[in-house]
Amino acid sequence: MKTFTNILPLRNELKDARFSAAREGKSLRIALVPTMGYLHEGHASLLRKARAENDLVVLSIFVNPIQFGPNEDFERYPRDPEKDLALAEREGVDFVFMPSVEEMYPQPTRTHIKVEGLTDVLCGASRPGHFDGVTTVVGKLLHIVQPDRAYFGQKDAQQVAVIAQMVLDLNFDVEMIPCPIVREADGLALSSRNVYLSAEERQAALVLSRNLLAAQAKANTTESRVTAGELLTELRDAIGAEPLAVIDYVEIADFPGLSPLAADERLDAAGRRSDVLIAVAVKFGSTRLIDNVILTKKVND
Incomplete structure (x- = not known):
């Protein structure tokens, strides 16, 4: 498993992997599992499905500041990179992308992706701007990795719907794979x-x-x-x-x-x-x- 904190080395590694596969006459199916870290069994289930269905699995871990409102929990959002890396290695992840905020947003972001209609209801009604931050960062990750498939948990069903609409509208060449909610034995959804x-x-x-x-x-x-x-x-x-x-x-x-x-x-x-x-x-x-x-x-x- 290789860990990257910068975009360019990750892109180069992915280009090399694709080139090597093409030189051998093989196709390379790449999966992306975008997360904000503090991984649990729900994330592990996404990684296992991605591992079973693809040749190379990329896990991104990034607490995205532009999807948090001014009074939300960005600073105290739970983080445990060592535990995350251990889980990723256990689940057979090939590449882990763990960028800093400065790497993802080296200057104030003037370009945002906004999906109309689906983002002003449910969580969007009480968290204005949240989904603009989600679609923008997911768009960036899809652009950086260029995966064949991307895996998302169904626990945030609105997020799944919003990203699927973005992928459709902007012709991202990726297959969206929604995955079932994983619950504790007593029924509580993992979060x-x-x-x-x-x-x-x-x-x-x-x-x-x-x-x-x-x-x-x-x-x-x-x-x-x-x-x-x-x-x-x-x-x-x-x-x-x-x-x-x-x-x-x-x-x-x-x-x-x-x-x-x-x-x-x-x-x-x-x-x-x-x-x-x-x-x-x-x-x-x-x-x-x-x-x-x-x-x-x-x-x-």
């Missing part, structure tokens, strides 16, 4: 920010996965004939009943378009006509957690 939770807050946070999974189970039956409005009310009430939970949003939208569903639209397995995202963002103490489930559309016989 680098879980480390901020006190024991009491962590226990309270189980209200998210418990009720999301219950909503998914209810919607996946043909007998319930549940509507979006009914399910949304039940979910908001259930999460709001937890004293430590402060709701940012609980929403039901089509996916990946992210348009809110009409209250009377049926969500049961027989009634769905599109993929549906049930997404939440809730604070426990100072820690904001997101989670979601996706209901797949009915497949006609």
